[in-house]
Amino acid sequence: MDYRRGVVTGESVWRAIVLYGVNSATYKFAFGATLLEIAATGRNHVTLEDLAPQYAELLCRALQRQPRQGTAVRSKFLDACRAFNAGELDRDTLHRRTAQLGFNNVIDAFPQLGGQQAPVRYYEDQRKHSATPGLVLRDELLELASSVHAQDLDAETTARWRLVETAWATGISNAVLAPSLVYDSVTQHLVLKTKQRRKSVTGVVAALSGYQDGRCAYCNEGMAQGDSAGPIVEHVLPWKLLTRRWRGPDVDAIWNLVLSCWPCNQAKRDRAPHETWMPWLEQRNNDLIESRHPLREVLMAQTGETAAARHATLKLAYQRATELLPAVWAPPAGAHIT
Ligand SMILES: [Zn+2]
Structure with missing residues (x-):
């Protein structure tokens, strides 16, 4: 595996994050898949509201497949997804709750490898930016999302999930x-x-x-x-x-x-x-x-x-x-x- 042999590229680090990052919940997989999909459109700035529909959709589907998607006993965000699956929450409310609750940890946790910041950065966290809050998608991510390997990375993420x-x-x-x-x-x-x-x-x-x-x-x-x-x-x-x-x-x-x-x-x-x-x-x-x-x-x-x-x-x-x-x-x- 390239990354474990010291090869640092946008692709090798992405694979390392998916295959070797710590998992306490499966948010990371949903987040990675969502980032790749949205970056494939060429956008370089996204808000949490932009990410919420796809991200929530992946996790709602996952919960239907397998009720346990994390090691924590409770998660308000996953409860919202469950409520949506049960027909107790409408789609707009789900997306609003997702933007509020769903990204709390994953934006910081996703680029961590072995307790450290991964050597390639795929986005800048500008959630606290007053004028344009959200994430700035870096070239490293845009290149990955438009590469011939993007589909493979997506399939690998799904398999690991x-x-x-x-x-x-x-x-x-x-x-x-x-x-x-x-x-x-x-x-x-x-x-x-x-x-x-x-x-x-x-x-x-x-x-x-x-x-x-x-x-x-x-x-x-x-x-x-x-x-x-x-x-x-x-x-x-x-x-x-x-x-x-x-x-x-x-x-x-x-x-x-x-x-x-x-x-x-x-x-x-x-x-x-x-x-x-x-x-x-x-x-x-x-x-x-x-x-x-x-x-x-x-x-x-x-x-x-x-x-x-x-x-x-x-x-x-x-x-x-x-x-x-x-x-x-x-x-x-x-x-x-x-
Ligand atoms: Zn061969």
């Missing part, structure tokens, strides 16, 4: 239920599996894309999620192992899934990558773990609690995989290890 709310709702953040978040290869979704049913949480492409900065895991070329040619969900240790006498962790699971471009996927076929590539996967899995629940708990359940344990699991799995299927594939040289 679904994962976080699922963790809160199900207790995956307490690790007990981590094994129930599984990969469904037919739909390419992460699915919550209980005795009674399977429920889609989010698509795995959007869930993983941010951690590899929208680039192919093997050749490092950029890939857009909307393109017909990619990204492709790729098994690092080949799925074919499951048709052999495979003794090792389930290869049809998130620890072993990466996104690749079409040419790399076609070239690799049913082979493991050369072992010199494997540190990339180890690092990526550690990046997933650092972004906390629920993928943290899922990855730990699949490959080990500590970095040392995960390293040993991966090494053993690789050894066994290449005993069963000895041919390996060398990814294009030099692009991937940073």
